[in-house]
Amino acid sequence: MGSSPRCILVGSLGGSWAVVPEIYGALAPETLDLYARHPERDAVRAELHGLRPPDAIHLVTTSGDRAARSIDQLSAWWEALGQPFALRIWQAEGTDELSTPAECQRLRELTYRVVLAAREALPDSGQLLLSLAGGRKTMSADLQAAAQYMGCDALLHVTDVGNLDPALREAGPGLFETALPAVLARQIRPLNLGANPRSELLDLDPAIxxxxxxxxxxxxxxxxxxxxxxxxxxxxxxxxxRTRESRRLLGNFVSELVQQETYGNWRSLYRLPPARLQELRHTPIGPEHREWLQRLPKADLHRHIGGCLDLDQQRTIAEAIWAASTAPEQAAAREATSTLLRYPGAGGGPASASSRSPEGSSDWPWNWPEQLRAHCPPWQDLRHHRALCASALLLQCPDARLRRQLYGITEPRVGLKNTHAYGFQAYERPGELTGSAVLGHPAALPAYARALVDNARREGLAWVELRGSPHKYRPEDPEGFLRELRDALQAAGAITSDQTDAFRLPGTLGGQPRIGFVWILDRRQPPAAIGEVVNRATRVRGSLGAFLLGLDLAGDEAQNPPAALEQHFQPAFRACLPITIHAGEGEAADNIWEAAYRLHADRIGHGLTLADNRPLAQRFRDRGILLELCPSSNREVIGFHDPGITESHSQPPYPLGPLLEMGIPLTVCTDNPGISRTTLADEYLAAARMQAGAGHAGLTQWETLALIRQAFVHSFLPAQLRDPLEKLVEQEILGRVMEHERDQPL
Known part of the structure; x- marks a missing residue:
């Protein structure tokens, strides 16, 4: 027999020793097909499906002559069968008749200990089976009570028809060495009464x-x-x-847990068994948890519409644009892109040193988007021409070469803002054929919206705050652009944030992502122009309702600091529009202060230097201002150490650990998942990896769930929509966590 059994059957042994072979024969038909002639043989097997043959049987019995006779007959049967399992028997002294409370307590104590020892002797994948048949009623009750505490994979019993045939009732070991005759087999029937979960009372401090x-x-x-x-x-x-004091003990356990936490978690999770809570709190997430992360309902608060799609999805958009274009438009696009398509660039592989510099590269020139715009015929709309040129490149350039031109020549994508000759432009290069390059074309929106919704479904996103600049996609009618985008998202199966009735419906998330939009203002524009966009966005909010969630300010932080824009944001302040500001993305913490105090930011995009200003960090914690961290984007733009990226090892540590320790509200986002070739689940894994690489403990499952909750709590949804969404998400998260628990062996 192996030293670590995979299945242990625990039972009691009284005067009816035969229940042991009756149970064993049902569980191990390959060794002893006791019920081969039973009229319900198939039903019995189906009922016990998934239960393993025991490789150890542990029995509890009383002292006295009757128990001794049962032991002798059981041992003879076991020997005759060839000892197919390990047999261990414990006999409680002074328990002959179980006629006094003291005797009953001694046997109960032994029963509990044998079941607990069997439970802990099994590996994680092992099975514990308990048999209620075979002993007196008090013995059966003790085993059933033990199952309530220690748990089991199955409670088993054997019923009979009453008035058993004497040949069965008084049988010796020989009868149970082979299949029972049909006339006897039909008089008994094994039953599976179901499994019992392990009680959380075992795990209260001190654990048992x-x-x-x-x-x-x-x-x-x-x-x-x-x-x-x-x-x-x-x-x-x-x-x-512990049972009597369970409410108080569990309350103390949860109270101590809450006091140790930086962020509150989903309330329903605190009702999980302490063992499961401890597992969540102490299990760091890693690549093996990617599917778990993917399936959890999540929220992405920082996702640029222009950087969402991968190349295959971009080609789908290109096909829609190309199909909707005229022959002269297509010819003009072919002519404009012909030089790039014939350009003597490499067909793939890593970037050379020369390709990271402005001189000596054999790849596409860095100003190729401007060159394409310069070839726009006078009779054609510039935005349509740009979209067609992007489509021509996507559809006609070989995949390996296109990937090199967009990604390869900027690799390694670490700290591009400071290490690459073209700085932030190198980070943005993979997005040159999507976003504003195509969104100005009317044929792009339906396909684009379908791709956005497909991504949200695939990534498990229950809530998405897309952000972009409608005044760039359609300067003459940004409101019309937003209306068409909203309608296209709804047609693709999303619920948009202005569909208030759909948000309030009870039920489940149903695979329908909820999506709203944040309007981005560009720091590179003059302050007065930014003010005009603020005014326009405020008016659009009045007509589009909650689909337009709020405003964002992005772009080079050195241009148009908040002090220069404060007066131009007044319409947004008066309209009480939520505001998020890109700040502290590798720049001084003073920029974050300016965003918070001059532009009244409710959230900060990135905010990586916040820990440099301790009083400001404390203010963020006090006021609940959330940081939107985007680990992959932060690594690519600013440069941080990521143990999974060899080229990043000389970079500074990621500041997630200090920010968590300071209790700053924060969550994890994607920024530009198409550009960074990532998903939100991958961003949580990157955050955990970079956190560990900075010398801190990686993110645990519990911390991850709390960060996911932060995203919903700090979304720009109105409370009357956010609250019902949070309830649906919490319900699904609890189900996912419990589902994961059920998938684990007891």
Whole structure:
């Protein structure tokens, strides 16, 4: 027999010793097909499907002559069968008739200890089976109570028809060495009464473990006598006391847990068994949790519409644009892109040193987007021409070469803002054929919206705050652009944030992502022009309702500091529009202060230098101003150490750890998932990896769930829409966590 059994059957042994072979024959038909002639043989097997044959049977019995006779017959049967399992028997001394409370308590104590020891002797994937048949009613009750505490994979029983045939009732070992005759087999039937979960009371401090309630060592096939010594701690009394005090103990456990936390988690999770809570709190997330992360309902608060799509999706948009264009428009696009398509660039592979510099590169020139715009015919709309040129490149350039021109020549994508000759432009290069390059074309929106919704579904996003600049996509009618985008998202299966009735409907998330829009203002524009866009966005909010969630200010932080824009934001302040500001993305914490105090930011995009200003960080914590961290984007633009990226090892540590320790509200976002070739699940894994690489403990599952909750709590949704969404998400998260628990072996 192996030293670590995979399945242990625990039962009691009274005068009816035959219940052991009756149970064993049902569980191990390959060894003993006892029910081969039973009229319900197939039903019995189906009922026990998934239960393994026991490779160990542990029995509890009383002292006295009747128990001794049962042991002798059981041992003879076991020997005749060839000892197919390990047999261990514990006998409680002084329990002959179970006629006094003291005798019953001694047997109950032994039963609890044997079940607890069996539970802890099994590996994580092992099965614990308990048999309620075979002993007196008090013995069966003790086993059933033990199952309530220690848990089991199945409670088993054997019923009979009453008035058993004497040949069965008085049978010796020989009858149970082969299949029962049909006339006898039909008189008994094994039953599976179901599994029992392990009680959380075992895990309350101090946790209960078998070594604290020892048993004498039992040799295989021998009977071990157990005496309840005066010094022994009574396991059954400990458990019964915990049952009486369970509410107070569980309350204390949760209270201590909450006091240790930086962020509150989903409230329903605190009702999980303490063992599951501890598992969530102490399990760091890693690549093996990617599917778990993917399936959790999440929110992405920082996702640029222009950087969302991968190349395959961009080609789908290109096909829609190309199909909607005229032959002269297509010819003009082919002519404009012909030089790039014939350009003597490499067909793939890593970037050379020369390709990271402005001189000596054989790849597309860095100003190729401007060159394409310069080739626009006078009779054609510039935005349509740009979209057609992007489509021509996407559809006609070989995949390997296109990937090199967009990604390869900027690799390694670490710290591009400071290490690449073209700085932030190198980061943006993979997005040159999407976003504003195509969104100005009317044929792009339906396909673009379908791709956005497909991505949200695939990534498990329950809430998405897209952000972009409608005044760039359609300067003459940004409101019309937003209306068409909203309608296209709804047609693709999303619920947009102005569909208030749909948000309030009870039920489930149903695979329908909820999506709203944040209007981006560009720091590179003159302050007066930014003010005009603020005015326009404020008016649009009045007509589009909650679909337009708020404003964002992005672009080079050195241009148009908040002090120069404060007066131009007044219409947004008066309209109480939520505001998020890109600040502290590798720049001084003073920029974050300016965003918070001059532009009244509710959230900050990135905010990576906030920890440099301790009083400001404390103010963020006090006021609940959230940071939107985007690990992959931050690594690519600013440069941070990521243990998964060799070229980043000389970069500074990611500031997630200090920000978490300071209690700053924050969550994880994607920024430009198409540009960074990432998903929100991958961003949580990157955050955990970069956190560990900075010398801190990686993110645990519990911390991850709390960060996911932060995203929903700090979304720009109005409370009357946010609250019902949070409830739906919490319901699904609890289900996912419990589903994961059920998938784990007891």
């Amino acid at each position: 473990h078998a070594p604290d309630f020892p048993l004498p060592e039992s040799a295989n096939g021998d009977v071990c006598r157990w005496h309840a010594g005066d010094a022994d701690a009574p396991l059954f009394e400990t458990l019964e006391a």
